[in-house]
Amino acid sequence: MIDLHLIGIGTGNPDHLTVQAMRAMNEADLILLPRKGSAKSDLIDLRRTICTAVLTQPVRVVEFDLPVRDASGDYLGGVNDWHDAIARAWTDQIAVHLPHGGRLALLVWGDPSLYDSSLRIAQRLQRAGLAIGRVQVVPGITSLQALTAAHAIPLNNLGAPVIITTGRLLRTHGWPDGADSVAVMLDEGCAFETLAPDGVHIWWGAYLGMKQEVLAAGPLDRTGPHIAALRARERDRNGWIMDIYMMRKGGAISV
Known part of the structure; x- marks a missing residue:
């Protein structure tokens, strides 16, 4: 047994x-x-x-x-x-x-x-x-927990839901209905590039918890291209990458 x-x-x-x-x-x-x-x-x-x-x-x-x-x-x-x-x-x-x-x-x-x-x-x-x-x-600490901790942000807006999805589904179906906060895992590329960036804030992290941890955050229209370049650089440097990001409509944090 x-x-x-x-x-x-x-x-x-x-x-x-x-x-x-x-x-x-x-x-x-x-x-x-x-x-x-x-x-x-x-x-x-x-x-x-x-x-x-x-x-x-x-x-x-x-x-x-x-x-x-x-x-x-x-x-x-x-x-x-x-x-x-x-x-x-x-x-x-x-x-x-x-x-x-x-x-x-x-x-x-x-x-x-x-x-x-x-x-x-x-x-x-x-x-x-x-x-x-x-x-x-x-149970263990998830990359989503490590991401929100690294950026010192709450996962959800006050009393609001969060949707956790994958890069493949985000690329295929766009922003999920029913939530202003979306966490994206298992993204083999930069699926956020397929979205209309106006009014969207992004928090991104790669190699979370490791010595080569990299973070970036800001409005999607300005920060998205920076993340794409940073992701490509780190993937070339390390030969692989594990990253995750969270996006929210309506600005950074709602109180």
Whole structure:
């Protein structure tokens, strides 16, 4: 029987770990660390740093190569195939390193509940007949929390809703109905460039919580081109980028 612990580790800063996360890591029999290719070596390095800083018990830490998503076809179909491949990779590692069961921990960027698919992949293991006992989620600081903290802004206007969406949906459908505040995640480009910028304020951040953290904020019509140039520069410099932004109609902060 495998007990699966999905541990939110924030955005790469060991200071973002909760006491619950540290305890769950030390109680694990195995921690799996995914390698995402040489261009994102910083990400595996951060996970290694977190393990070195936190582990006080002899927990086995194993690295494995994460399958690559095929982005050439249908988006949802490609993601589902990718999740199937990741589930098979987890199963292979469990067969080798936990053949008699135990506690498996996976370190999840941000929080497992927000634009992360670890819980969906865990369901695949259960449907495949793997003896999964308990699935425990340890919440973590999300990139959205790190963004609002870095800019010292509230997530919402007083008594008003916020919509969290993706760059792909923003580019396809425009500004979502029903909210004056929009948070955008998983943007492979600069989807904000497709919007009418008048009256919109943007707060942007990349590599939040990491040593190379970069921030920018201001009216979208003036700040958008600066963010696009800054994003391209940082992506070239690091070989990869993880960023997030929030936009609000009607100015910076409504009191």
